[in-house]
Amino acid sequence: MAEKHFKYVILGGGVSAGYAAREFVKQGVKPGELAIISKEAVAPYERPALSKAYLFPEAPARLPGFHVCVGSGGERLLPEWYSEKGIELILNTEIVQADLASNTLTSAARTTFKFDSLIVATGSTVIKLTDFKVQGAGSQNIFYLREIDDADELIEAIKAKKDGKAVIVGGGYIGLELAAVMKINNYSVTMVYPEPWCMPRLFTPEIAAFYEGYYANKGINIIKGTVAAGFESNENGEVKAVNLKDGRVLDADIVVVGVGARPLTTLLKGQVEEDKGGIKTDAFFKSSVSNVYAVGDVATFPMKMYNEMRRVEHVDHARKSAEQAVKAIKASEEGKTIDQYDYLPFFYSRSFDLSWQFYGDNVGEAVLFGDNSPTSSKPKFGSYWIKDGKVVGAFLESGTPEENKAIAKVAKVQPSVASADQLTKEGLTFACKI
Numbered sequence: 001m002a003e004k005h006f007k008y009v010i011l012g013g014g015v016s017a018g019y020a021a022r023e024f025v026k027q028g029v030k031p032g033e034l035a036i037i038s039k040e041a042v043a044p045y046e047r048p049a050l051s052k053a054y055l056f057p058e059a060p061a062r063l064p065g066f067h068v069c070v071g072s073g074g075e076r077l078l079p080e081w082y083s084e085k086g087i088e089l090i091l092n093t094e095i096v097q098a099d100l101a102s103n104t105l106t107s108a109a110r111t112t113f114k115f116d117s118l119i120v121a122t123g124s125t126v127i128k129l130t131d132f133k134v135q136g137a138g139s140q141n142i143f144y145l146r147e148i149d150d151a152d153e154l155i156e157a158i159k160a161k162k163d164g165k166a167v168i169v170g171g172g173y174i175g176l177e178l179a180a181v182m183k184i185n186n187y188s189v190t191m192v193y194p195e196p197w198c199m200p201r202l203f204t205p206e207i208a209a210f211y212e213g214y215y216a217n218k219g220i221n222i223i224k225g226t227v228a229a230g231f232e233s234n235e236n237g238e239v240k241a242v243n244l245k246d247g248r249v250l251d252a253d254i255v256v257v258g259v260g261a262r263p264l265t266t267l268l269k270g271q272v273e274e275d276k277g278g279i280k281t282d283a284f285f286k287s288s289v290s291n292v293y294a295v296g297d298v299a300t301f302p303m304k305m306y307n308e309m310r311r312v313e314h315v316d317h318a319r320k321s322a323e324q325a326v327k328a329i330k331a332s333e334e335g336k337t338i339d340q341y342d343y344l345p346f347f348y349s350r351s352f353d354l355s356w357q358f359y360g361d362n363v364g365e366a367v368l369f370g371d372n373s374p375t376s377s378k379p380k381f382g383s384y385w386i387k388d389g390k391v392v393g394a395f396l397e398s399g400t401p402e403e404n405k406a407i408a409k410v411a412k413v414q415p416s417v418a419s420a421d422q423l424t425k426e427g428l429t430f431a432c433k434i
């Protein structure tokens, strides 16, 4: 059985891994000290591109165009960058066993990797309808989207079923982005979700009404309050219809499912403390095992601003947590300390000509401002959330970079506000003067 040893191993080769590698280089890493082990076949890339420009029919985004760290305005880390820096990029390699007591990872091909310090960056896996034994959910042309291979398979089907019918199961941001991109690919699109409005974990009914109206104007059919209860397939095993729980039947050539994700923590089960479904860490992303760190989607960490343990499944946190963990590892080697992670939640999505950003916490009373008419030629609107007389969260559709910075500042500063009316009246002006 082959064995390799590295001072630092990053388990997983996604967003966090790429940003961690860049931080290691900034902090100083010697050739041969660092390895990234990934089951994907490509170097770390900006995952959000997969549900957006990667699926465009015209001028789609393709690697190497969106390798990290372009998503945050940094320099692209091409595969050559890793070899130039002496970082071993071990691709197409799935780790199937982790033994923290002996600092050992074992791959499916039975190679063992020894580490001094480990950063777990395994991200999430999609929740599948087959997990719930939905009848016919194993039919062909039912897609999920997590990795670039999933996106490539979807693209093949989009070509094969040209101008066909797509059903999108799920009303979260993946569902909304996928519905838009299938429409842009000239598919006839229906979205199905059980909730009374889309993105219910973040959107208020007023925010959702805008997106639902906008999508309807684009010709997307939205069916709410029911779920996909089964699928019918043709003689080739390809999906041909979706049976809804309320009895309706939708013709479908392609189904894309976006019903959520689960953090990939199974390898470490029983070996580290867990919290809220993730690996519990301190403010430096160190787990309960002192040489093991967890970053990105898998980490449940102290959110300083809200004095609460939280897990965050967004790309901005994946980048920043990775950098924090590497800084902490390097500092501890030199007997130094660094500041605690002080994260301001940030999340965004883009579809059609729309683009929104959200900062902070969506708790308390929500106050809408601006023009949220879906038929407006230039819609621009947002929402603030007020808790205990303070603005704690802010959402903005179609903001300029300066306006987005302003709402981020509001969510960070948490200014007091006299009344909800003041926010409705002042709208963005309130944020811009903070």
Ligand code: FAD
Pocket: 011, 012, 013, 014, 015, 016, 017, 037, 038, 039, 040, 047, 048, 049, 050, 051, 093, 094, 095, 096, 121, 122, 123, 124, 145, 146, 147, 174, 264, 267, 295, 296, 297, 298, 312, 313, 314, 315, 316, 318, 346, 347, 348, 349, 350
């Ligand atoms: P990932 O980037 O998922 O990387 C995990 C890596 O670990 C993968 O390469 C995986 O193959 C590898 N891995 C897992 N298990 C093993 C194993 N056992 N052995 C070897 N390798 C393993 N967030 C936003 O804020 N805005 C967006 O618009 C947005 N869009 C998104 C669109 C899509 C389609 C998806 C899937 C996610 C999107 N996200 C978005 C979320 C964001 O991409 C994730 O939060 C982020 O990628 C998490 O980074 P990570 O490094 O923790 O995990």
